[in-house]
Amino acid sequence: MKFINGTNRHQVEINTCCLDETIEKDNESRTIDLFVDRIKSEELGFDKKFVDNGRSASHPADLLKLFIDT
Numbered sequence: 480m481k482f483i484n485g486t487n488r489h490q491v492e493i494n495t496c497c498l499d500e501t502i503e504k505d506n507e508s509r510t511i512d513l514f515v516d517r518i519k520s521e522e523l524g525f526d527k528k529f530v531d532n533g534r535s536a537s538h539p540a541d542l543l544k545l546f547i548d549t
Contacts, residue, residue, distance in 0.1 A: 481531060482538040508548055515544050 488498035502508060525539040 481535040483535045511547050
């Protein structure tokens with residue numbers, strides 16, 4: 480299964496700081512990130528089987544994080 484992979488927030492880019500350093504330690508997005516990473520998405524009915532057809536799909540956990548955060 481192919482998914483679009485996000486940027487590693489601990490990786491430093493040229494002439495910038497890493498994404499993890501720009502997010503405050505008490506930001507709610509960190510809580511959402513931890514919550515979604517700990518749940519068993521398959522048990523909740525998230526389907527991770529996609530037909531390899533065209534552009535790669537976004538990972539269901541990434542989509543859930545976006546949905547919760549907005």
